[in-house]
Every structure is written in structure tokens, then in C-alpha cells.
Amino acid sequence: MATRMTINGVSTCTEAGTEKYERFQSGIGRRKRTLVQYDYRHTDGELFTCVKPTLDECRTARNKWLNAKQGKEATDEHDLSNADSQIQRTYRGIGRYL
Template sequence: MATKMTINGVSTCQSAGTENYEKFQTGIGRRKRTLVQYDYRHTDGELFSCVKPTLDECRAARDKWLTAKERKEEKR
């Protein structure tokens, strides 16, 4: 599968606070599913990546990850 999101297996999402996403299909014959691969580079440089059926679900997962990350940092 050709992808614009990785070069040699490394995410192209390098700038802090940016997101990349692309849709792709998986499956055989009529059982194809469209999924979204999503990468988000946080302002501290950490990469969040997921695959979900829609972009909205990816962004919801990112928001949940950010909330958990903020709580973890507050405990320090």
C-alpha cells in the first residue's frame, strides 16, 4: 500500500501541533472497509497515531489521549 504518511516507516508528521490523515480501504471483494489512519504530533513532540473508521472517531481518540496526558502531567 502506498502511503504519504510515512517515509521508510517513519511518520511524516514532524511539526509540533500538526495532524496528518489519509483514508484507505481494506478487505477482499465486496467486504471492503474504508478506514482512516491518523497521526498527531503534540507540542511536546510525542506522536499519537490510530486507525479508526472515521476522522471524527480519530479526533475523539486524540482528545481522550490529550486529556489523559494532561492528568498525568498534573500529578507530577
């Protein structure tokens, strides 16, 4: 199958904030299904890719991924501020067993 979305298995979606998609058929004989391969390159450079029956479903999955990513970034900042106290508690706990 020829594809414009990959070159040697690497996504051609390289610009930050862009999306690419293409439709393809999967299956044999009467069981063929049309699916959409979707790539989205986030502004931080991370690639989101999925295969779904419709473009709308792909974009919905991308939006869920973006929301989870934003939530994760917010909790990562909080986790870093508490990292020192967590390390100190761990060492105190280990010290009891030594």
C-alpha cells in the same frame, strides 16, 4: 499501498501541533472497509497515531489521549514531590526484614 503518511515506516508528521490523515481501504472483495489512519504530533513532540472508521472518531480518540496526558502530567508533579517520603518508607520497611 502507496502512502504519504510514512517514509520507510516513519511518520512524516514532524511539526509540533500538526495532524495528518489519509483514508485507505482494507479487506478483500465485498468486505472492503474504508478506514482513516491518523497521526498527531503533540507540542512536546510525542506522536499519537490511530486507525478508525472516521476522522471524527480519530479526533475523539486524540482528545481523550490529550486529556489523559494532561491528567498524567499533573499527577507526575505530585508524585515527584512525594517521592522522598515514599523512598524513606520503603527503606524502613526493608530494614525490618534485615
